[in-house]
Each structure stands twice: as structure tokens, then as C-alpha cells.
Amino acid sequence: MPEFLAITKYKNPEDGRKGIFQHAHNTQSHVFEWTHQDPKRLNAFNTFMVGHRQLRPVWFNSFPTDDILFHGPEVDRDAALIVDIAGGGGYDLEAFRLRFPHARGRLILQDLPVVIDGLTDLHKDIMPMKYDFFTPQPIKGMSPVLPYQGSTDIALGARAYYFRTVFHDWSDNKAREILRNTIPAMTEHSKILINEWILPDVNTPVFPALQDIQMMAMLSGLERTETQWKELLKSVGLKVVKFHKVNEESEGLIEAVKAG
Ligand SMILES: C[S@@+](CC[C@H](N)C(=O)[O-])C[C@H]1O[C@@H](n2cnc3c(N)ncnc32)[C@H](O)[C@@H]1O
Numbered sequence: 001m002p003e004f005l006a007i008t009k010y011k012n013p014e015d016g017r018k019g020i021f022q023h024a025h026n027t028q029s030h031v032f033e034w035t036h037q038d039p040k041r042l043n044a045f046n047t048f049m050v051g052h053r054q055l056r057p058v059w060f061n062s063f064p065t066d067d068i069l070f071h072g073p074e075v076d077r078d079a080a081l082i083v084d085i086a087g088g089g090g091y092d093l094e095a096f097r098l099r100f101p102h103a104r105g106r107l108i109l110q111d112l113p114v115v116i117d118g119l120t121d122l123h124k125d126i127m128p129m130k131y132d133f134f135t136p137q138p139i140k141g142m143s144p145v146l147p148y149q150g151s152t153d154i155a156l157g158a159r160a161y162y163f164r165t166v167f168h169d170w171s172d173n174k175a176r177e178i179l180r181n182t183i184p185a186m187t188e189h190s191k192i193l194i195n196e197w198i199l200p201d202v203n204t205p206v207f208p209a210l211q212d213i214q215m216m217a218m219l220s221g222l223e224r225t226e227t228q229w230k231e232l233l234k235s236v237g238l239k240v241v242k243f244h245k246v247n248e249e250s251e252g253l254i255e256a257v258k259a260g
Pocket residue numbers: 032049085086087088089091110111112115131132133134163164165166169
């Protein structure tokens with residue numbers, strides 16, 4: 001890392017294909033391509049993501065799920081309640097399903113084909129879907145198929161488009177691309193939920209500060225402060241409803257909707 005940063009004059013790396021990881025491993029592959037090329041690496045990464053959850057609070061046990069997710073018109077059984085975008089092994093949807101077995105609406109797990117093809121024991125109530133978040137979100141809009149609360153439309157756009165530890169892998173420009181592919185799919189009742197660190201502007205505790213350095217080294221990514229989140233979301237026409245936080249030592253949940 002010091003060698004790379006000296007060469008690039010200590011500029012923040014922003015290109016996930018030309019960063020510290022590529023310099024160290026002498027590769028031009030993005031970390032996810034490098035990981036996905038080899039089933040052993042993919043398996044190790046998935047195991048890491050399971051371990052990553054240990055001793056960390058789950059958002060729907062820490063924050064008011066009724067207000068965040070269930071408030072508003074009832075979700076049709078055929079519509080999506082949560083789309084977990086880049087959801088990896090589906091661990092969050094599985095925990096959600098166990099916690100809210102009677103919640104109406106579909107739980108949809110999206111990730112790249114290699115990840116979805118590798119899923120072995122996904123519960124039947126979680127729908128896997130191959131999806132690249134640099135393309136338009138396909139779970140969207142209204143369908144004139146079933147009657148819905150007096151109307152003939154049902155919202156097929158999800159109640160929540162959920163991202164856990166996704167944006168910290170990407171620079172602001174790439175994060176904007178992902179969001180711009182999601183926003184057109186949102187209905188007036190849709191939310192974007194982001195489960196990540198929400199750092200203070202000063203005095204960040206050591207652990208998330210180390211994570212910020214790790215994201216820079218591995219992915220040319222970053223952990224974001226509350227101010228950085230606000231600016232990022234505002235720049236694509238979203239507004240923050242609430243930053244849900246337990247304390248400065250754990251990740252929070254950002255609840256955002258379309259502005260105006
Ligand atoms: C840090 S992991 C987070 C996984 C999951 N959200 C979790 O918290 O366990 C990032 C995920 O992004 C996925 N990913 C990377 N590039 C993607 C793309 N272009 N489209 C969809 N998913 C992608 C990876 O396969 C990986 O599962």
C-alpha cells in the first residue's frame with residue numbers, strides 16, 4: 001500500500017481495477033472477478049461474509065421495522081417486499097424470513113450469475129435472481145394484473161431495495177451508477193435501505209476507521225460519513241428519511257426515498 005500510494009502521489013484510489021489490490025497481486029481483475037474466477041476463493045469469501053455477521057446487530061432487530069418496512073399499503077403477495085441487491089448467500093433474507101414468517105410479499109435475492117449458481121440451500125420462499133447492478137433493476141413498476149385495494153394495479157416495484165455492505169465496495173461515481181439503475185424501478189411506496197457504517201465527521205472509532213482503510217486497499221472503496229451519505233444520495237435525487245444508528249461502534253441503516 002505505501003508503495004502504491006507513493007506512486008499515485010497519495011491520491012485516494014477510485015478505480016476498482018487499478019488499485020492497491022491489483023498492484024499487490026499483479027492483476028487487472030476487479031476483486032469480485034478475481035474472487036469469482038476460483039470456486040475456492042468464492043467459497044472463502046462467502047464464509048467470510050457469514051463470519052462478518054457474527055456479534056453484529058441485524059437491522060430489523062435494532063430499528064423499528066414497522067415504520068421502516070411495513071407502514072403503508074399492504075404489499076400484494078405477488079409483489080416484492082424486499083429485493084436484496086448483491087445479497088450474496090442470502091443470509092439477511094433468511095434471517096428476515098425466520099423473524100417475519102408471515103410478512104406478505106416476495107423476498108428476492110439478486111447477485112451475479114456465478115454467485116446465484118453456487119447457492120445450494122436457499123429456502124424455497126426466497127427467490128434467487130441473476131442480476132448485475134450496473135444494468136436496470138428488473139423488479140419494478142406496476143402491473144395491471146390483479147385488483148389491489150380498489151385499483152386494478154399492483155405494485156411490482158419492491159417495498160424495499162436493500163443493500164448490505166455493497167456501496168462501500170465502490171467509489172461515489174460507481175455508487176451513483178448502481179443507484180441510478182435502481183431508482184427508476186421504485187414506486188411511490190418504495191424505499192432504499194442501506195446497511196453500512198454511518199461514520200461521524202470527526203472522531204471515528206478505530207474499528208470502522210480500519211475498515212475504511214481495508215476497503216480502500218481491497219476495492220478502491222470507502223466507508224462513508226453521514227455527510228458523505230447525504231451528499232451521495234442527494235446527487236441522484238434521493239433524500240434520507242432517517243439515519244438509524246445504535247451507536248458509533250456498529251453499522252446503521254440508511255432509509256431513503258425519492259426526493260420530491
Ligand atoms: C461485500 S459483498 C456483500 C454481500 C451481502 N450483501 C452481504 O452483506 O453478505 C458484495 C456482493 O456484491 C456482489 N456484486 C459484485 N458486483 C456485482 C454486480 N455487478 N452486480 C450484482 N452483484 C455484484 C458480490 O458478488 C457480493 O456478493
